[in-house]
Amino acid sequence: MAVAASALLTVGLLAGCGSNGGNEGGASPSADASAGAGASKPAKEEKVTLQFWRNSGNDAENSAYDKLVASFMEKYPNIKVQMSPIPYADYDTKLRTSIASGNPPDIMAIDAPNMASYAQAGALKPLTDYFKADGDLQDIPETTMSAYTYQNQIYMAPLTESSIALFYNKKMFEAAGIPLPSKNPEEPMTWDQVLDAAKKLTNPAKGVYGIDPAQGFQNAGATAYFKYPIIWQFGGEVMSADGTTSKGYLDSPETKKALQFFSDLYNKDKVSALEYPPDPFPNGKLAMTVDGSWSLSYYADKFPDFKLGEDWDIAPLPKGTKQAVANGSWALAVSSKSKHPDEAWKFVNWVTGHDGQKTYTSITKDIPVRYSVAKEYPELSEYPKNVFVVQNQKFGRSRPVTPIFPQMSEAVNKLFEDVTIGKRNIDAAAADAIKKIDKAYADLQSQAK
Incomplete structure (x- = not known):
């Protein structure tokens, strides 16, 4: 949009x-x-x-x-x-x-x-x-x-x-002696385990990074789909259930912990990069990436020598305190x-x-x-597609249902950029994001009168 x-x-x-x-x-x-x-x-x-x-x-x-x-x-x-x-x-x-x-x-x-x-x-x-x-x-x-x-x-x-999942380079894991992630959709790695693996797999001299946690920094819609789950996985929230405010949610301890962890991947642990060459995962420049179900056919078509099950595999999204994935x-x-x-x-x-x-x-x-339709496709009950299906059915969450979604999403996108790229204080950046979101909702209410 x-x-x-x-x-x-x-x-x-x-x-x-x-x-x-x-x-x-x-x-x-x-x-x-x-x-x-x-x-x-x-x-x-x-x-x-x-x-x-x-x-x-x-x-x-x-x-x-x-x-x-x-x-x-x-x-x-x-x-x-x-x-x-x-x-x-x-x-x-x-x-x-x-x-x-x-x-x-x-x-x-x-x-x-x-x-x-x-x-x-x-x-x-x-x-x-x-x-x-x-x-x-x-x-x-x-x-x-x-x-x-x-x-x-x-x-x-x-x-x-x-849906999205954790894509990982199987050969890199094996060469580094890192245990392979479980293929069970209900047994994800923790983000701490992902970080530990990413540190071992990052090799700046060869231009190899450990993890792209959320498809870099794109538009606000991509932020909503890829980055909100990280907030949820750490126990945080983006907005109130009625979609009217972010006060008490974007500035909660859990949300701030998620933001700090995300920023540290780039600035403290240096296992993520702000920019990557084209197609870094299939080209061997990225050991792990959070990517979508749509990429299965893309990799099969564009990178036929990069084979699922041999060179790379899929695991459920990592968790902090809980599993969560965006739906809709x-x-x-x-x-x-x-x-x-x-x-x-x-x-x-x-x-x-x-x-x-x-x-x-x-x-x-x-x-x-629909459950009934999914059951009629045997491949959706089998690895790797079952990872996407089960995550959605059991751990799916809607992005904030709010009439100011575009303004809210833009503010949260900037929040991630501010704390990661700008290395800004999380409390100050969250406060600014909340102010913008709450003003957008107030403006909407006044327009409706």
């Missing part, structure tokens, strides 16, 4: 959509329950056209959506779905503009961290009653659904997950302005339900969020 564009359009979005969408009270229980329960159809159904916007993906994602849309319209010939794939770089701006102008699509794909800002502005139809009627909620981990829930209302239906991905929402919310839900449920999810993931090879 383009954070700057999102922040600039927040006022327009609020003006165009009104107050908190939760005040709408969700779907009509009588209408939604009957629709979900498969009530008898009227003699003649109205022909309906639904506009569906999504960010354009890779060839596999586009193919999967094409297949799902076609199969849905074959099943429901009275509902036409006009799908509009929009380039990622333009998507958020175009979607917010359409909402502010009062002409949004019926169905829209939204990245999990952005959900609360749309919901707060009243742009999304609450889906709680629909889910209770026929959404098969028990088939989705509660921790996953928390990423799509704001002020006790479900606003989006999830389709897939991604792109999901589908229904516009609060849609004239056909029941039909829109029917399509959303078609795509994200068991059969649709299986169709989608069989093409894209993504990790499905």
